[in-house]
Amino acid sequence: MKKFIKNRLILICFLVLNFIFCGDNGVNNSETYTVADTLWTETKDYDADSYTQYRKLNFNVDVSSGTHAVYVEIYHKLHNSSSYSLYYKTSDFEVTGISDSTWHMIGVGGINGDLPHNSYDFELRIYKSGSSKVRVTYGPTDDPDLNDQAFEPASEDTVKVFDL
Numbered sequence: 001m002k003k004f005i006k007n008r009l010i011l012i013c014f015l016v017l018n019f020i021f022c023g024d025n026g027v028n029n030s031e032t033y034t035v036a037d038t039l040w041t042e043t044k045d046y047d048a049d050s051y052t053q054y055r056k057l058n059f060n061v062d063v064s065s066g067t068h069a070v071y072v073e074i075y076h077k078l079h080n081s082s083s084y085s086l087y088y089k090t091s092d093f094e095v096t097g098i099s100d101s102t103w104h105m106i107g108v109g110g111i112n113g114d115l116p117h118n119s120y121d122f123e124l125r126i127y128k129s130g131s132s133k134v135r136v137t138y139g140p141t142d143d144p145d146l147n148d149q150a151f152e153p154a155s156e157d158t159v160k161v162f163d164l
C-alpha cells in the first residue's frame with residue numbers, strides 16, 4: 001500500500017512539473033518561432049523630407065514544426081529612449097513550418113495612429129494564440145529596418161505649394 005501511495009505521489013509530481021514546464025495546460029510547447037525578416041512598403045512621404053507619414057511594416061514568421069496560431073504585438077520607442085510602448089496588436093493568424101512564405105502587414109502612421117515627428121525603433125513580439133508568454137522578440141539589433149525610422153504626422157507631411 002505504501003508503495004502504491006509513493007507511486008501515486010511520483011505520478012502527481014511528474015504531472016505538476018509537466019504542467020509548470022510545458023505551460024498552456026500541459027500542451028507541448030517545444031516548437032520555436034523566428035521572424036525571418038521585416039521590410040517596409042507603401043511609403044508615403046509627400047514633402048520628401050525622409051520623414052514618412054505612413055508605411056506598411058511587412059513581417060514573416062516561421063515556426064520550427066507544425067502549424068500554429070499566433071499573434072504579434074508591434075512595440076515602438078523613440079530612437080534615443082529605452083522603453084517600448086505597444087503600437088499595434090494583430091489578430092490571430094497561422095504560421096506553418098520554417099519556410100512559411102506568407103508576409104503579414106501592419107500600417108504604421110495614419111489610420112493606426114500618427115507618430116509625432118521623430119525617429120523610432122520598432123520591436124515585434126510573437127505570442128501563441130491565447131497565451132501572453134512572449135515566444136520571440138525581433139528588434140532593431142536584428143534588422144536595420146526596425147532601427148532609427150523617421151516618421152511625422154500627416155499634418156506635417158504636406159506638399160509645399162508656392163505662389164508663382
Ligand SMILES: [Ca+2]
Pocket residue numbers: 037038039143144145
Ligand atoms: Ca529587413
Ligand SMILES: [Ca+2]
Pocket residue numbers: 045046047048049050051052053152156157
Ligand atoms: Ca515627410
